[in-house]
Each structure stands twice: as structure tokens, then as C-alpha cells.
Amino acid sequence: MSAGSGGVGMFGADALIGELTPAPSAPTRRRRGRPRLWRVTIFVLSAIFFLGPLLSAFKFSLITANGSYGLSNYSQIVGSSAIRSSLVTSLEIAVIAAVVVVSLMLPTVVWVRLRRPQLTLLLEGVTLLPIVIPPVVVAAGLEELQRNAPSWVVSLVFNHALTGLTPFYVVLAMPFTYRALDTGVRAIDLRTLVDASRSLGASWTVTLTRVILPNVQTAVLGAMFLTIALCLGEVVISSLLLYTTFPVEIIQESLSGTAGISVALSIVTLAFTFLLLFSLSLIAGRRLGPGSSRVL
Amino acid sequence: MIRFEGVQRHFGGVAALAGLDLEVARGELIALLGPSGCGKTTALRILGGFDRPDAGRLLVNDVDVSFVPAHKRDMGMVFQAYSLFPNMDVRSNVAFGLRMRRQDRATRLRRADELLELVGLTRTADRYPHQLSGGQQQRVAIARALAIEPAVLLLDEPLAALDARVRMQLRGEIRSLQQRLGITTLFVTHDQSEALSIADRVGVMRSGRLEQIDTPENVYRHPATQFVAEFVGAMNRLPGRIADNGEVAVLGRRIGVLNPDGRARGAAVDALLRPEAVAVVPDAAGPGEITDRTFLGSVTRLEVTLDGGQKLLVDSPGNGAGTAVGERVGLRILVESVTVADTRAGEPIPAGG
Numbered sequence: 001m002s003a004g005s006g007g008v009g010m011f012g013a014d015a016l017i018g019e020l021t022p023a024p025s026a027p028t029r030r031r032r033g034r035p036r037l038w039r040v041t042i043f044v045l046s047a048i049f050f051l052g053p054l055l056s057a058f059k060f061s062l063i064t065a066n067g068s069y070g071l072s073n074y075s076q077i078v079g080s081s082a083i084r085s086s087l088v089t090s091l092e093i094a095v096i097a098a099v100v101v102v103s104l105m106l107p108t109v110v111w112v113r114l115r116r117p118q119l120t121l122l123l124e125g126v127t128l129l130p131i132v133i134p135p136v137v138v139a140a141g142l143e144e145l146q147r148n149a150p151s152w153v154v155s156l157v158f159n160h161a162l163t164g165l166t167p168f169y170v171v172l173a174m175p176f177t178y179r180a181l182d183t184g185v186r187a188i189d190l191r192t193l194v195d196a197s198r199s200l201g202a203s204w205t206v207t208l209t210r211v212i213l214p215n216v217q218t219a220v221l222g223a224m225f226l227t228i229a230l231c232l233g234e235v236v237i238s239s240l241l242l243y244t245t246f247p248v249e250i251i252q253e254s255l256s257g258t259a260g261i262s263v264a265l266s267i268v269t270l271a272f273t274f275l276l277l278f279s280l281s282l283i284a285g286r287r288l289g290p291g292s293s294r295v296l
Numbered sequence: 297m298i299r300f301e302g303v304q305r306h307f308g309g310v311a312a313l314a315g316l317d318l319e320v321a322r323g324e325l326i327a328l329l330g331p332s333g334c335g336k337t338t339a340l341r342i343l344g345g346f347d348r349p350d351a352g353r354l355l356v357n358d359v360d361v362s363f364v365p366a367h368k369r370d371m372g373m374v375f376q377a378y379s380l381f382p383n384m385d386v387r388s389n390v391a392f393g394l395r396m397r398r399q400d401r402a403t404r405l406r407r408a409d410e411l412l413e414l415v416g417l418t419r420t421a422d423r424y425p426h427q428l429s430g431g432q433q434q435r436v437a438i439a440r441a442l443a444i445e446p447a448v449l450l451l452d453e454p455l456a457a458l459d460a461r462v463r464m465q466l467r468g469e470i471r472s473l474q475q476r477l478g479i480t481t482l483f484v485t486h487d488q489s490e491a492l493s494i495a496d497r498v499g500v501m502r503s504g505r506l507e508q509i510d511t512p513e514n515v516y517r518h519p520a521t522q523f524v525a526e527f528v529g530a531m532n533r534l535p536g537r538i539a540d541n542g543e544v545a546v547l548g549r550r551i552g553v554l555n556p557d558g559r560a561r562g563a564a565v566d567a568l569l570r571p572e573a574v575a576v577v578p579d580a581a582g583p584g585e586i587t588d589r590t591f592l593g594s595v596t597r598l599e600v601t602l603d604g605g606q607k608l609l610v611d612s613p614g615n616g617a618g619t620a621v622g623e624r625v626g627l628r629i630l631v632e633s634v635t636v637a638d639t640r641a642g643e644p645i646p647a648g649g
Contacts, residue, residue: 202396
């Protein structure tokens with residue numbers, strides 16, 4: 001793999017380093033020997049720490065009702081209409097919340113940066129509130145709100161997970177979205193791009209969608225991804241308010257004695273989230289293209 | 297065509313424009329020159345619609361446009377910072393303004409290609425901004441600004457980020473393009489050589505006001521005020537005295553005064569002399585000594601310290617043969633008239649660039 005590196009050379013990263021650096025002289029090699037051993041040790045330990053439980057869970061999820069190994073838990077997931085409908089609900093909430101929160105936050109971030117920079121601190125403070133206030137408190141407040149709401153509001157809004165939860169997930173997603181978008185907007189020369197676009201005759205809407213949005217695309221995708229991950233993982237508020245979202249369904253499955261299915265569900269969720277992250281980085285990578293020097 | 301009428305703009309108590317009056321004729325290139333913070337960029341941004349005057353009016357073709365938003369102004373602007381849209385290729389960048397004007401695709405592309413030809417960048421049409429050099433990016437920015445056939449072209453220090461050679465070349469191209477198209481242009485810069493070489497008229501600004509607006513030659517040779525004299529080009533101050541016939545006696549010679557301003561005979565003044573308006577002659581009994589010597593290529597700049605301790609810059613043509621640090625020299629004034637200023641005893645000569 002890495003004939004010239006002269007070291008352990010069993011890991012990709014080590015091999016790469018070995019190829020990039022010139023063959024070390026004897027004293028350097030001895031000095032580097034110890035850190036390399038440490039590196040391997042830490043790598044192995046953390047791999048066991050992270051992958052061990054995951055592999056055990058996967059193995060557990062493969063155990064069928066009669067004690068042998070098989071995919072029956074997974075086929076039950078696909079077959080169960082309760083799981084399917086909760087997954088659909090959660091995905092709907094996630095996508096709508098992601099779109100809404102970005103279309104609210106992007107104009108806000110741009111407006112504050114261009115016109116009201118003195119509000120930056122206030123905005124940072126306000127967007128931190130959803131993190132500072134514990135979910136249980138939020139849920140208790142929402143419960144109070146639901147109890148006192150007129151019945152038509154209850155039947156129109158609170159009776160459905162989609163309308164009942166999405167607005168609150170939008171609020172919960174604000175901290176991550178704001179920070180992701182703010183970083184993205186900071187990385188471009190916002191004022192010049194906006195001025196240029198305006199002087200060429202573009203309205204604010206066109207400037208926002210055709211000039212700013214494509215140039216903070218990675219940040220927007222990042223913000224959306226975080227929001228989706230949040231919606232697919234949030235359990236406290238939705239279960240306290242008795243909405244059956246996907247994560248609530250996972251817990252219910254495990255409580256009802258079908259632990260195998262619940263673990264299989266967790267594995268599926270994990271794989272799904274990983275795929276999201278992976279496709280995001282793929283999209284970001286393709287946008288930049290080969291030989292690009294843009295830092296975005 | 298463009299008229300600023302007493303335009304004022306304040307930023308938190310500081311006057312960026314303290315009543316600007318400026319008129320630009322059709323097809324004219326005016327350069328606004330001044331130190332940073334003099335209000336030149338504010339004037340440009342108000343004309344472009346990116347900022348609004350607190351008082352006064354801005355007229356374009358006798359119509360008050362002070363509060364017309366930027367996207368309805370019909371002005372092409374080129375910025376100091378690279379302003380091409382990174383997500384679009386060069387052709388789409390140039391065609392962007394036409395797209396905003398709802399022109400059909402064929403017209404947009406044809407026009408974009410015409411303009412790219414105009415700035416000599418036909419071959420880069422399919423590239424993205426980050427694949428271009430700084431000079432190329434600014435050329436595309438100029439093409440993009442011209443594509444909408446604007447009434448006015450606004451240039452906000454477009455060459456400031458480029459290296460010296462590209463800067464010289466591009467300013468020549470901008471000038472010839474402007475003359476060929478006959479487009480009214482406002483060019484903001486802090487680089488005096490840029491302003492002098494490119495403009496029909498140069499407006500020198502200071503503290504939100506126009507100090508002088510005149511042809512580059514007049515601004516350089518006949519500065520109206522002391523500020524203009526000292527900001528544009530390097531300038532020496534030499535103590536003198538007003539003599540008969542409104543002349544000034546300086547370095548044992550009597551020469552004319554450009555700005556007599558009713559100064560009394562015998563009044564102590566400083567004569568403002570450019571480095572190239574003075575020559576040194578080797579003279580062992582002369583009044584000064586060469587204390588420094590900088591080779592600048594076409595001239596050699598000498599620093600002469602007079603016996604009174606006063607320092608003086610003298611540009612000696614060529615390599616300044618026969619001048620050496622430590623040598624005693626005499627001084628000869630080469631011009632027939634100078635601008636004078638009130639004496640500023642004890643203050644050092646500004647090291648003008």
C-alpha cells in the first residue's frame with residue numbers, strides 16, 4: 001500500500017501522509033514512531049466506541065422472532081402502515097419546516113447585514129432562545145396554548161401533526177439556520193453583489209433568488225439539512241403533545257415489546273440521515289467543480 | 297445632463313457631502329479625486345441610487361431622481377471590489393441586465409457577445425469569474441455595465457485592486473471606450489495620475505465639497521487653492537515675500553503669482569513649487585545640500601536641505617547625473633508663475649505622491 005512510508009501503513013490516512021512526505025531520515029522516523037502508535041490506538045479505540053454499539057444494534061435488529069437471523073424486522077417496517085404514515089408525516093414536517101425557515105431567515109440575515117448591522121447582536125440573542133429554553137418547557141407552554149385555544153383553531157391547526165408541529169419546528173430550527181446562513185452570507189461580498197444586481201435593474205426579489213441564493217447555496221443546503229435532521233429526531237415536544245411522528249413511533253414500537261423493530265428503525269433513520277449528509281457534500285463538491293478556488 | 301444641486305449627506309453627524317454642486321455634460325468623463333473620506337464615493341453612490349441625499353437635489357436630464365431606487369436608474373456601475381456574480385459564467389453576467397429588461401434570449405446572447413468583443417474577451421465567454429484574472433474580471437464588469445446601454449457609466453475606483461501595469465493599460469482602454477461610445481461617465485479615484493490621465497475634467501474634493509473642477513492641465517498647473525495644489529502631485533513650500541506688481545520674491549528671484557487674492561506688498565507667503573519646477577545646479581557656495589536621492593526611472597528625485605533647515609524636493613531629469621548626496625547646490629526656478637499660500641512656519645512639507 002505504501003512501500004516508502006516505512007511505518008504502520010495500514011490506514012488510509014497514514015498511507016497518504018507517507019506518500020506525500022519524503023522518506024524520513026532515521027531520527028525523524030524514531031521521533032514519529034511514538035505519535036503514530038498513539039494515533040493508531042486512538043483510532044482503534046474510537047472506532048470500537050462508535051461502531052461497536054452500532055454493529056451490535058444492527059446484529060440485534062437482524063434477529064427474527066424464532067431466534068434466527070433474517071430481515072423480518074426490516075420487512076415489517078416496510079409493511080407496517082403506522083410506521084409508514086408516521087414517517088411520511090415526519091418527512092412532510094421536515095421538508096416544509098426547512099423551506100419555511102430558510103425563506104424566513106435568508107432575507108432577514110441579508111437585510112440585517114446590509115441595512116441594520118446594529119441588530120446583529122439582537123438577532124443572535126433571539127435565535128439562541130430555542131436552544132436556551134428546554135423542550136419540556138416549550139411543550140408545557142404549547143399544551144397550555146392548545147388548552148385555551150378556541151375549538152376551531154384546535155380542529156384546524158392542533159389536531160394535525162403537520163400544522164400543529166411545523167411552526168414550532170421552524171422556531172426550533174432558527175438557531176442552526178441562522179448560524180449556517182450567516183456564515184454563508186459572510187463568505188460572499190454581499191454589498192457589492194447586491195449593488196451590482198440592483199444597478200443592472202434587478203428587483204429585491206430577483207436579487208435574492210438569482211444572485212444571493214445561488215451563491216450561498218451550500219449554506220442553505222446545510223441549514224435545510226440541519227432542520228430536517230432536527231425534525232426527524234425531535235421527540236420531547238411531539239410525544240408530550242401526543243403527535244405520532246417518526247421518532248415517537250420508534251419509541252412506541254420498542255415499548256410495545258417489538259424491540260427488534262425499534263432498533264431496525266433507528267438503523268434506518270441513521271442510514272437516512274447519513275445519506276442526506278452525504279448527498280449534501282456531494283452537491284457542494286459538484287458546485288465547486290475541479291480546480292475551483294472558491295471558498296464556499 | 298447630470299446636476300448635483302447642494303446635495304448633502306450626513307453619516308451620524310459627519311458630513312460626507314456638505315453641499316455638493318456639480319454639473320456633468322453629456323458625453324463627458326469627470327473624475328472625482330480626493331483623499332479617503334472626502335465624499336467622492338458618497339456622491340457616486342447617490343448618483344447610482346444606492347444612497348439618498350439628506351438635502352439638495354440630483355437631476356438627470358432635468359428630472360429629479362433623488363429618490364428613484366437603484367434598479368430604476370438606468371446607470372451602469374463598475375465597482376472597486378470584484379462584483380461579477382460567481383454563480384454565472386461570463387456571458388450570463390454580461391447578459392444579466394438585459395435579462396432584467398426582459399429581452400429575449402437571442403438578443404441577450406448576441407449583445408453579450410458584442411460587448412465581450414468590445415472589451416476583447418470573446419474567448420472567455422464560457423468561463424466563470426473565478427477563472428479570470430483581476431483585470432479580466434473588471435473588463436467583464438465594464439462590459440456588463442455597458443450592456444444595458446446606460447445613460448451614465450459610474451466607475452468606483454475600478455482599477456484600485458489591479459497591479460500597476462494592468463491598471464495603466466485598462467485606464468487607457470476605459471478612456472478610449474468611453475470616447476468611442478460617447479457615454480457620460482463619472483469616475484471616482486484617489487489616484488491623481490489616474491484622474492489626470494483619463495478625465496475631461498477633474499473635480500478635486502475635500503470634506504464633502506468640490507474644491508476645484510477644471511481640465512486636468514489647469515488643475516495641475518493652476519491649482520485654485522492650496523489644498524488642490526498640495527493634493528495633486530508633489531509640492532514644495534518655499535518661503536517668499538510679495539513684491540511689487542503682485543509678484544513674489546523667492547530664492548532670490550521674482551516670479552508671477554497665480555492667486556494674488558489681494559495680498560499686500562511685503563506679506564510673507566509660501567510659494568508652492570512642483571519638484572519639476574525647480575532645478576539644481578552644482579555650486580559649492582550654493583544655499584543647499586543634497587540630503588537624499590531616489591531614482592524613479594524617468595527622473596531622479598532629490599531632497600535638498602536649505603541652510604535654514606527647510607527641505608525641498610527636486611526632480612532632476614534622467615538619472616540625475618552629477619548629483620550626489622552631500623553635494624552643495626544652487627537652485628533655479630523654471631516656471632514663470634506660482635500659486636502662493638499663507639505661511640505655515642514649522643510645518644513639514646507633505647510628502648506628496
